[in-house]
Amino acid sequence: MKALHQTPSDDRMKREARLLKEGRKKYIRELNKQLQQLRHWTGDAEPEDTSETARRFYRIVHTLKGSAPMFGFTRIGALAEKLVGHWEWSQDEEAVASPAVRVRFRQCSQASLALVLELELEIDTIARELEPDEQQEQLQRTLTPPQGERLLVIDDDDVLRAYLVRRLKLDGYEVDEAADVSSAQRLIRERSYDLISLDLMMHPGSGYELFEFLKEDPNLKLVPLIVLSGRSDVYDKVRCFYLGADDYVVKPFQYEELAARIYSLLKRTKTFEQMAFRDPLTGVYNRRYFDHQIQVELQRVARYPGTISMVFIDIDRFKSINDTYGHPIGDLVLQGLAHLLQANLRATDLIARFGGEEFVVVLPGTSAADAKKTIEGILRLTHQGPVAQNEGQSFHITFSAGVSEWQPDLTLSEWIRRADDAMYEAKQSGRNRVMLYTGDAAGTETDAAARKTVLIADDDNILRSILMAKLKHLPIDFKEAADGEEAYLELLGGPVDLCILDGVMPGLDGYGVLERMRERGTRPPHTKVLVLSGRSREEDTSRGMQLGANAYMHKPFSMVELELKVKELLELS
Template identity: 30%
Template sequence: MDRYEKYRQHFLKNIRKRLEEWENVDEIGHQDVYRLLHSIAGTAAMIGMHDIGNYARKLMEQWGENEEKKWKASDVKERLAPLFQLCYEQQIGDVSQGEQGTKQGDEPTVLLIDDDPSFLMYVKEHLEQNGWYVVAIADPVKAVASFYDVRPDCVVIDIHMQTKTGFEVLTFLKEKLKQQFVPMVMVSIDDRKETRMKSYEMGADDFIPKPFDIDEFIVRIHRQLERKQLIDELLLLDELTHVYNRKYLKQAYEQLKSDWHRTHEPFCLAVLDIDHFKRVNDQYGHLIGDVVLKQFAQFLKTNVRAYDIVIRFGGEEFIVLLPATDASEAFLVFDRLREQFERIPFQSGDTTFSCTFSTGIVEVNDPSKPIGYWIELADSALYEAKNTGRNCVVLAKQQKASYRRTVKVAIVDDDAIVRAIVADVVQKMFAKEKVALDLRAFKDGEQFITSEWHRGKESCLVILDGVMPKMDGLEVLQQLRSQKDSSRYKVIMLTARKSEHDIARALELGADDYITKPFKLLELEARIRHMLKRMN
């Protein structure tokens, strides 16, 4: 410890104290903020915290001294968030967002099912270093129940577990996955021939004996992920246009139905038809017609969002599914695409021509109805578009108004600096989402557990520190998991890097994920995104 360390700790303690005071007020005086910045700027440089001092001085210049106005507490915290991040870095290490390998939230997902927490921790760490998102579940019963929320691209199952054998898990998952391909990899210390034979006979895609070399294990998992991608493309992609074929439509609709039951967000179904396509085939030939179809499909894939689903329904007709989108938003999307597409030139010999398309859109706000019902409504709107001159977008008759969900997020940590920077991450993340955020910060586990705020029927994401006074994170987790409605809570544990025992205990108690301090902010954001996909 250098000679300034005790002064730095006292300095950070004073900042935490001020943040705790600000958590309990709605407004903060301009002079109060200026005085804090002035104090930080004057002290930080003297005790070797030059980055903090320089940034505080820069904020002072932006803030200005002579004002008497009041600021919303949320606005103050947002403007000072980078300063709090610097304090956090000084306190427990670098949280640089620029490191390679930071996950973005859309990586392949591997589900690990094993009742040995040490094995889960070891494998999870190495697989995530390879760039995948890994969900580690110690309870096989919970793993089976969570399967549809996790939506894994590969599942690793230990054969010998206490509450349910790996063969029972494999049988259940294979029965449920008749319409999908998800590779199943069995692992076991039992490497007898009959065990391996039984695994393959029951539908396992690979068997890896324990103990194994982690490098070889990673290669074999990578191979299974590649197989899944290839088979999905072969089975579900249209051969000509390389967008999804109509076989995928039912599966995609079922997934959106599942999402709707969790989020109550509307989604849209659009039916698109290339105008006068028969004339293109008759005038320029079917080969040129195929070129038009391929370019139209690629045009749609390129210009819709990554998570929108483009399907060739048949001939020159396409369906596009737009998650988390209402009818007015979908109308603007396809009206823009319509204007862009009609300007694209096509060539047949010396002749240049253009094409247009018409669109019928329906907003799905009652997925209990079969997909055929919604296609029929969108088709009727498309028919109207064709009869009103083509090259236009028509909305189907409006159904009942849909509503947006509210997501509850609790930050439970005894460090006010951590609460401030995590809150800033969550608020900025939700600013890009089409959901309302109900965010609360709690300074210890007891304050959270006794709060009525998280009671009720809504789902709640809890970002939970492992070590706190009064009631630590493991006690909080244990209480949440003992409740009848424990499935409402998704829990991300914040743990110290050397707390292997606490991580193992958290997995045993049912933590949904964990992240070690010091953490990168983009890493935390990616894990929150994955967890929101799973919330029910």
């Protein structure tokens, strides 16, 4: 007998056919229960709450209209569509509140009776065709190990929801499900999703309620949302798109079409993430994503208390690498360290390039001591081999790292400052090591009379914290301002030796501060000004100098260069 060889595609088709057959049988069983209700409501007995019964009647037939054809029951779908037409008025608040609602209910019940009887006959015929197969009922499909993105399917149709979940898992997605809005909200708070599919017509809460929930949380705005609905009304489509839906699929639909839409949305989102949130050189997350995601992590810790630690990593003597071998080699070294971190940290750990040769790592569920051990393990790997090679030449590095564990009373800027302080201590102690934040003051004691006062005026509070952490070993006392108006008052209110002024701020920007002081003659004569700006246009630099700035640096800038510039302006050795 000739052996038959099954291909992976043949096996997949068989599994899909098995899933469809099982879904069809479950669907008919559930449909029989719903049909009993419809038959009761089209009888002679009049319900106590006519308005609510009319709504329930509509919800059942509306669901049948969208879901039955997906299982191949086109005749049931066509009958349900006719019933939907009879009960569409139940979605009008004025109609159900009208005194004539009972008369209208009786009229629609009588008109629906023949259609319900046809449904009974059709379901009975299908049930006879789908003969019970106990062996098939007990057969369990072996699921592909979870991989890829995590999806959330929200639908109050139990059979359709179960079918979609199983098909999506078969495609390799990790899938969660919810039967109502409140359950979906709980899952969204607990987990992160790459895409959400939402049924618009649900009970007791409408799918529209979830739009409001997603819109209120800035962390959820970027999650793709596909609306699945049995309503093809243009108003519903337009409303959903204005509320933030990324796609709108009308039931009944072919699963293959939905799968293609999901794939396309996820691919587009990944491309956008790569462009907006990834450092183009190293491939790890950038500062923008870090600022966003660290808030998400802290919100999660607030809901579910636990440990979380932050690590600042700075490549030792990186400037000498650039000076000796050139920036292309420096770029290779940065890429090599980024790869080393990605390969030896968990998928749940956050790795971001913070600027220049500095990386930040956030380790959820990890104490400072455990984080230190993890990073020390990676540091040992740098001792064992090069992080980059070019034209037969190997490049070895070490790094210094500082670890700080989150405490409930900390602000985010203080937490960042602590990790950075510990990293600076590692540098001061000889480099090539990982140190925990201990709270000890860095630097040496300096005569208070010799100390300088520096005002850092920038609307980015994290950048202010970083600048202070980088410069705190100098004999400097700091003042802060979050906008131009506050900076102007600080400059007038007390002695300031140096003002590090952001050129672009909301309201009164850095240039506006300089212009106001020049017009009013209020600039302290001994105060030096260093303008920082993300704009590198020559006219911006010229404008700053014309308004009295002593120096100008473009963002992003090297912290080493910044420190040298500050020392120069303050005449520190």
